[in-house]
Amino acid sequence: MERSRDKLYRTEAVALRRVDVGEADRILTLYTPQFGKIRAIAKGVRRLTSHLGGHLELFTRSKLLLAKGRDLDYVSQAETVDPFIVFRDDPNLIWYPYYIAELLDRLSADNLANPPAYQLLLDTLGWVGRxxxxxxxxxxxxxxxxxxxxxxxxxxxxxxxxxxxxxxxxxxxxxxxxxxxxxxxxxxxxxxxxxxxxxxxxxxxxxxxxxxxxxxxxxxxxxxxxxxxxxxxxxxxxxxxxxxxxxxxxxxxxxxxxxxx
Ligand SMILES: [Zn+2]
The missing domain is CATH 1.20.1440.120 (Recombination protein O, C-terminal domain)
Incomplete structure (x- = not known):
């Protein structure tokens, strides 16, 4: 029991990028306040029945429970904190979050904590549409x-x-x-x-x-x-x-x- 609990950790995150793999899985590039940029796999997330589904959309602020894996960590639970709904339905704004996420992804190194950069990401996504x-x-x-x-x-x-x-x-x-x-x-x-x-x-x-x-x-x-x-x-x-x-x-x-x- 203790051992398996040690492998789990919680973090907030915003998904910057995602790549579909296998039949229903997805590899996510996540930006987190305390670990910086990490990559994790969400198993079965593309199945309609997945409990993770709606909580791991791109550019959504989520609370995650992750499990340490050998290569990649696994997303075990996800809960949406802020979906930044304002820009979702406006075709004029749709590329803004992509640009915001891509720039952070390209400029930041893996596993390097930068809480102010995470806060800047949240602030900027929050201002899109406003x-x-x-x-x-x-x-x-x-x-x-x-x-x-x-x-x-x-x-x-x-x-x-x-x-x-x-x-x-x-x-x-x-x-x-x-x-x-x-x-x-x-x-x-x-x-x-x-x-x-x-x-x-x-x-x-x-x-x-x-x-x-x-x-x-x-x-x-x-x-x-x-x-x-x-x-x-x-x-x-x-x-x-x-x-x-x-x-x-x-x-x-x-x-x-x-x-x-
Ligand atoms: Zn000069």
Whole structure:
């Protein structure tokens, strides 16, 4: 009795991704407050009779009981806490949660607890359908998430000369990790950034509560510029992480050869 109880653990989770396997099973990528990103299998979940079924939908906040397995853990019980119903039926909003989940999935490492990132996920999903400008919500989420996962772009001191940045025209953004002052900008490979977009980036970074951002109106032009800047930065980070993961895999192979031979 004791032994089997030790193998069980409880956690809250949001399902970021799911892959159907076998006849009725599903492998879930879950984001949890105390274990970070984990993967677990839900046995028989695609059967109509499954008691797990409705409680393991994508982007649903659930309470789970999991059992330790050899390779993957098993979802034993699930109970919905918040289905974030607002965006479920609105075709204009349907891709937002997919993007929110995918970005977290791609930027976060497995089994690395980050309770603030979990809270950010809940907050952002909760704002989809309520935010006045849903695209601005995504930009806020991107900047907040980058900060929580260790990729916070520098918006207050020049990336090159470290001088405090004044609210002026003539700044540039570098995918190396932040803004460059008007003096250094011409010497660097960086994208020019308007003063308005610079200010929006700072607002998004300093507002831990989305309510402060939701009060602000951002024009389409500025919205597009901010989106371009953050997209290029995210692209750069994701490619760099991918390269270092490939390098590590390769390095392990290299090391493995003499040990095995
Ligand atoms: Zn500078």
């Amino acid at each position: 935010a006045k400008e849903p695209d601005l919500l995504l930009r806020w989420y991107e900047l907040q998430l980058l900060g929580l996962l260790g990729y916070r772009p520098e918006l207050h001191r020049c990336l090159i000369c470290k001088t405090p940045l004044e609210p002026d025209e003539g700044h540039a953004f570098s995918v190396q990790g932040g803004v460059i002052c008007p003096t250094c900008a011409p010497t660097q490979r960086a994208t020019a950034i308007s003063l308005a977009s610079f200010k929006v980036l700072r607002l998004l970074q300093r507002s831990a509560d989305y309510r402060e951002v939701d009060k602000v109106h951002v024009s389409d032009t500025i919205g597009s510029e901010v989106k371009r800047i953050l997209n290029s930065y995210l692209q750069y980070i994701l490619e760099r992480e991918l390269r270092s993961a490939q390098f590590l895999a390769h390095a392990h192979e290299e090391i493995a050869v003499p040990i095995n031979s």
